[in-house]
Amino acid sequence: MSTGKTQVLWTFDGWELVRNLIIERLPEWAELRIVDSTKRLQDQVADTEVIIPTTGPLPAEVVAAAPKLKLILQPAAGYSNIPLEAAKARGIPVCNAPGVNARAVAEATIMVLLMLARRAPENQAVFQAGKVGGPLGVQLEGRTLGVIGMGAIGQQVAELGEALGMKCLGLDSKSSRQDWRTCSGQLML
Known part of the structure; x- marks a missing residue:
């Protein structure tokens, strides 16, 4: 069923916006x-010559079953779903897009933090009931935020x-185990 064109396989039924951008370009x-x-x-x-696995798993058996595979292209920051050893054994490069969504993920993290701190669902219920009263939740200013993982996302969080x-x-x-105990209010970069 070859069309003479380089065959690129999108292996996940999702991410329509990203997929459509790829199709356009x-x-x-x-x-x-x-x-399918x-x-x-x-x-x-x-x-298939290029596989775009997105967030779905890409088992090593798939890499083995793709004799023409030349590239695994991950349009996201991570590659934990990609069998790196299987790709390396075949000399297949694996590319990803580090930091591509770091700001969006960091903002979503802070959004969840704010929603939890301010007890958003309870405040919404109070507001919708037309009740007047003190705000629910706690203020974040002056509190301590622990960030585990200081990559692109962690730094922005x-x-x-x-x-x-x-x-x-x-x-x-x-960071060493000692850093866990001695970290004293300083951002470890």
């Missing part, structure tokens, strides 16, 4: 196919927390 010599979720993934990769007047403590994967 795809060169004429390439063709994007969407995975009713079939096994490894049965759909025989002619800490930055936003500091903008809210919070004291931020940060530890990353390179």
Whole structure:
């Protein structure tokens, strides 16, 4: 079923906005196919040269079943769903987009933090009932925010927390066990 074009397989039934951007910008010599979720993934990769796994799992068996595979392209920051050893063994490069959504994830993290601190669902119920009373929840200014993982997202979470007047403590994967005990109000970058 080869069309003579480079076969690119989108392996996840989702992320329509990103997928549509890729389709709009795809060169004429390439063709994007969407995975058929009713079939096994490894049965759909025989002619595939590029796999875009997004957030779905990409088992090593799929890489093994794709003899023409030349690239695994992750349009997200992480690659924990990609079998790196299987790709490396075949000499297949794996690319991702580090930091691509860091600000959005950091803002969503702060949104959840604010909703929890201010007890948003309870405040909404009080407001909708037309009741008057003191605000529910706690103020974040002056509180301490612990950020575990100081990559692109963690750094921006800490930055936003500091903008809210919070004291931020940060530890990353390179921090020693001693750092956990001795971190004293300083952002560890």
